[in-house]
Amino acid sequence: MMDFQSRQKSLRRQLATHRFDALLVSHLPNIRYLCGFTGSAGLLLVTQAHSAFFTDVRYDTQAHAEVTGARVIIARKALLNAVGEWIKSRRKRSKGCTIGIEAENLAVAERKRLVELLPSGSKLKNAPPLVEQARMTKDEDELARIRQAVELGASLFDRALEVLRLGIKEVEVAAEMEYAARRAGASEMSFPTIIASGARSALPHGRASEQAIAAGSFVICDFGVILHGYCSDQTRTVWVGRASSQEAKEARRAYEAVKEAQQAAISAARAGVNVSEVDAAARQVLRQAGLGRYFTHSTGHGVGLEIHEAPRVAAGQKEVLKPGMVVTIEPGVYFPGKWGVRIEDMVVVKDGGCEILTPTGKDFLAV
């Protein structure tokens, strides 16, 4: 059971610090984090004295069963109308009432409607990403769930290796992995499964296609599950064909460089270190191997209720790692028209280092 009450309590302290009378939480993962609702339509209003959760009639039973620490209100019209009415009824004297909004997760049109619904004297103000910041650091309950998701996710790579062979289609490999995930209790995949073979392995986001696996190239497998709300994310890259061929030897040099870069970033990740230093550690290894310009994306990202969440592990980012943060470490190199390699683990940050959550080996593998 997640500790929704203390999360809301922390948020209230933040609201006081930032001089907001209320925060309208519109981002569904933030709502889930704060009160436990798992459906697809809802708004949570948190004030110093109350929390009110608004959803529609489809989620009546579910909301009453799931929501902790907030009064459930079933909106008869649009959710924003119900929010407006609730604020009006509570705030006879709403003069000077400042309501924070999640500006990255509220549409321009929604804000406009809300302004029209609010009592005069109240005003909207863009809030900093207070809930996203809290979510960066995972508590013990969250870490337990993340470990379960990562374990289940990792088991899918074993399944992939059972079916990966010449001639099988990328989507068939994905289908077997997804079926195994579902059978093992995953509610869904955390993103469209990437099985990218041949020249498609040079696409950082090559989701599984009808292409058949051919020899003489890499296959990138990048996949994850959602289990009890938490995401896993993992990438392994395997060579298809004889490991002793000339092209396999060249490929292996790139593979080993990526593996070394990934290890360098993992070694750099610990509490107190800036995320940009972790990114730089991976980038330096690849630069020294002459592959720097083929590493075209950033080194990683936070994972939790969302597959991509704060912090970004990238150049120019200012975030400092703290104990309990969970991030991916996933350098890769891509040669357009030829092939690509990426290796990705999830790690949890600790004092003095980090713990690799992903149990799968990373040695060069030819199938």
Place this chain on the structure above:
Amino acid sequence: MMDFQSRQKSLRRQLATHRFDALLVSHLPNIRYLCGFTGSAGLLLVTQAHSAFFTDVRYDTQAHAEVTGARVIIARKALLNAVGEWIKSRRKRSKGCTIGIEAENLAVAERKRLVELLPSGSKLKNAPPLVEQARMTKDEDELARIRQAVELGASLFDRALEVLRLGIKEVEVAAEMEYAARRAGASEMSFPTIIASGARSALPHGRASEQAIAAGSFVICDFGVILHGYCSDQTRTVWVGRASSQEAKEARRAYEAVKEAQQAAISAARAGVNVSEVDAAARQVLRQAGLGRYFTHSTGHGVGLEIHEAPRVAAGQKEVLKPGMVVTIEPGVYFPGKWGVRIEDMVVVKDGGCEILTPTGKDFLAV
């Protein structure tokens, strides 16, 4: 091959009518509709003279392969920055330049950043949902894809009937259906599969859980696939247990009323009719059966590139059906703590009537 050029041409006529110099398209399904890009990050700027598509380096190869009718620009920083620079470079005299934004699909914070990036003299204005309106009416290429998606979707119900038996878990049924979908070429499910048995069938959105199927209740199966970008959506409800029992007889009365209501709505759906009349046709049948207050949601919604798109088939809506619109017809009744029934087909609107796309039978079925 979709006719992206003529879709953009239609949009340009709309822009001229509404006196916009450009429209910034930020809703990904709208971008796919206008230029063919299928990835997860992009912005499309359509002016009278040009279309420019902005994405990041992960989608470099893919965007160049997919995008039709727009110049592809790979943003080195944030996409909005690239948009701002592009507008600046094209508009030395941007005085009076009015850029429409998709206010339902642009975040408050994104709009704020964009304002800061634009040259002085240019201004942002909330555009009406021009692309959503165009997308309501499907062309022949779209209808062909939708028919394929609906056929594949329907085949999953046959698979469900093969595995549905006492004691099997809801998620196991969903896993078999989703595996069959993947094997048959679906890129993913169009929404989390709903397999809701026992009292869970009274939840309109009861996604498959660990609950085992038990006798003496309905199972609602609501599911769909995405095939070549287009969604299917279908619901069938089956009784579990002896059809001759007393409780089955009572359940059957509700089932037949929902079936009759669904047929009434289908009979009402034709070009020229207001969507609210279609909703009223279903509602009237259930009211006459004494079940009106258990039909707690609306009758249907548009389906296409998105699982839920315009028009809504609901009371109070003003949209008039036109030939080529594709909508669901899905009345249902729900008795909290007991069970629920829903029957859903997809139909395409024609002059003088509509064509039911979903091929699955609707007779009361006990397993």
